[in-house]
Amino acid sequence: MMFFVYNLSIYSPKNKACKELNYFIVQFNNILIKDECSLHALRCSIETKINEINSAHPKLRPIRYSWNESLMRIDASIKAGSGCPDYLFAMDICRVRSVFQFSEANSQANAISTPGICRICGCTENDPCYHPDHGTCCWDDEEHTICSHCADPHIAGDPGTEHCINSKGGYHEK
Ligand SMILES: [Zn+2]
Ligand SMILES: [Zn+2]
Structure with a gap:
């Protein structure tokens, strides 16, 4: 099963740590993810990057990574003093249902x-x-x-x- 990053919302950075994360995350916009294993690897590499950024900036408020399985959304936020957290990005992923491809063999385009x-x-x-x-x-x-x-x-x-x-x-x- 393949996946696709169909929407990546990046919000204006609050500090230098957020800027660093935004710079990293923008490379994943509109990418095709080959299988479940690759999706898992993508999630891990984003989480690892966030941990790295947090430990490089110990005085800043930590960035929180989150993965919502049913919405298929990865996001990162900073807990604000009170009220709702400040979001840094939200990445929406969908399953690729089929591939529409032209075939020379039967001169037809088919959804596979x-x-x-x-x-x-x-x-x-x-x-x-x-x-x-x-x-x-x-x-x-x-x-x-x-x-x-x-x-x-x-x-x-x-x-x-x-x-x-x-x-x-x-x-x-x-
Ligand atoms: Zn059904
Ligand atoms: Zn159905």
């Missing part, structure tokens, strides 16, 4: 589906769809490229169906 991600709604085993009567979705094909809640037109068309409950459920306000 990725096994493990529904080609219609983008749900996965950890981020399924939900319907009040049918429960969570399961795979409808052997290749695992379409889920049961997209394959069945009645469930797909039902307004009670909620796709990708973990990534979309908490993200969009109802």
